[in-house]
Amino acid sequence: MFGRKKQSVLTYDPAVEKPVIKASICNGEQTAGFVNLSSNHFREDMLIRGAEDLYIFKQRYGIEGDIEKIY
Numbered sequence: 865m866f867g868r869k870k871q872s873v874l875t876y877d878p879a880v881e882k883p884v885i886k887a888s889i890c891n892g893e894q895t896a897g898f899v900n901l902s903s904n905h906f907r908e909d910m911l912i913r914g915a916e917d918l919y920i921f922k923q924r925y926g927i928e929g930d931i932e933k934i935y
């Protein structure tokens with residue numbers, strides 16, 4: 865009743881989008897999201913403040929391996 869909710873795995877279509885981390889050159893801020901492969905439009909999902917946030921992003925979408933960084 866008062867326990868922590870289980871996070872469900874969200875999905876994305878790998879044929880249409882790929883996961884990336886967009887990093888700022890100026891201040892180092894990092895944002896995780898998805899890039900549309902046909903239009904190169906970036907869709908933000910969450911702010912990455914450390915390794916724990918990156919782990920949460922990967923778990924949320926079931927992503928394994930490294931994620932490409934774009935600037």
